[in-house]
Amino acid sequence: xxxxxxxxxxxxxxxxxxxxxxxxxxxxxxxxxxxxxxxxxxxxxxxxxxxxxxxxxxxxxxxxxxxxxxxxxxxxxxxxxxxxxxxxxxxxxxxxxxxxxxxxxxxxxxxxxxxxxxxxxxxxxxxxxxxxxxxxxxxxxxxxxxxxxxxxxxxxxxxxxxxxxxxxxxxxxxxxxxxxxxxxxxxxxxxxxxxxxxxxxxxxxxxxxxxxxxxxxxxxxxxxxxxxxxxxxxxxxxxxxxxxxxxxxxxxxxxxxxxxxxxxxxxxxxxxxxxxxxxxxxxxxxxxxxxxxxx
Numbered sequence: 001x002x003x004x005x006x007x008x009x010x011x012x013x014x015x016x017x018x019x020x021x022x023x024x025x026x027x028x029x030x031x032x033x034x035x036x037x038x039x040x041x042x043x044x045x046x047x048x049x050x051x052x053x054x055x056x057x058x059x060x061x062x063x064x065x066x067x068x069x070x071x072x073x074x075x076x077x078x079x080x081x082x083x084x085x086x087x088x089x090x091x092x093x094x095x096x097x098x099x100x101x102x103x104x105x106x107x108x109x110x111x112x113x114x115x116x117x118x119x120x121x122x123x124x125x126x127x128x129x130x131x132x133x134x135x136x137x138x139x140x141x142x143x144x145x146x147x148x149x150x151x152x153x154x155x156x157x158x159x160x161x162x163x164x165x166x167x168x169x170x171x172x173x174x175x176x177x178x179x180x181x182x183x184x185x186x187x188x189x190x191x192x193x194x195x196x197x198x199x200x201x202x203x204x205x206x207x208x209x210x211x212x213x214x215x216x217x218x219x220x221x222x223x224x225x226x227x228x229x230x231x232x233x234x235x236x237x238x239x240x241x242x243x244x245x246x247x248x249x250x251x252x253x254x255x256x257x258x259x260x261x262x263x264x265x266x267x268x269x270x271x272x273x274x275x276x277x278x279x280x281x282x283x284x285x286x287x288x289x290x291x292x293x294x295x
Contacts, residue, residue: 097145164251172224183209183226197249
């Protein structure tokens with residue numbers, strides 16, 4: 001009878017979620033050699049090669065990808081059983097602030113996974129703009145916040161860096177119009193960057209919608225009445241990145257920063273920070289989903 005070990009499966013998941021053995025070891029508070037040994041024992045137990053180590057990057061084999069799905073379910077079930085049937089149950093509420101434009105696709109996955117691991121902890125999501133979230137965080141109204149900024153600060157941790165993209169309606173033509181019709185929220189931090197690049201390129205523009213409602217922006221852009229900008233990979237399914245072939249200027253890189261992870265003394269808040277790091281590092285890697293750096 002062969003039995004899978006939850007600790008070993010957790011290490012395997014950490015390698016996948018954190019981009020390689022080195023980062024996984026740091027996340028697990030283990031040495032690299034310990035993590036590598038666990039992976040080797042797992043492969044020997046199953047008689048399968050789970051990681052392709054032939055190139056400069058580590059990639060999951062087909063068997064590794066299949067095991068990863070099972071591992072997530074088994075670890076989640078293990079944590080749920082321990083949480084529900086022992087006295088070591090974390091309870092309480094965490095206030096998490098996230099800018100509207102990066103809620104999807106990462107945050108629903110984070111909330112789902114975190115709830116499975118800590119079912120008695122309520123995560124209250126506060127969706128707003130970066131400026132208001134930083135104000136709330138400074139007042140202690142939020143335990144953790146994510147921001148979209150052009151720079152990082154001493155009290156923040158940069159989780160990812162991604163370029164801004166021009167976003168429009170599928171098959172739309174609004175981006176061809178001059179002046180270029182644009183729709184932005186009043187306090188959007190992307191707005192001045194887009195305007196600056198347009199003016200540097202000598203492209204006339206017109207702010208046809210200026211509102212505090214992100215839903216109004218989405219509807220306007222989906223109707224092909226304007227364009228907007230979003231961080232690469234965060235656009236909703238009903239909008240697309242505009243293939244303008246150089247007709248619009250390239251936009252700058254934006255940082256996704258995390259505030260509160262280091263300052264808190266709460267273990268459960270620190271755990272939520274781990275889930276956020278994993279989600280945004282996997283969303284923003286330029287490699288294929290099944291590939292990670294070895295270090």
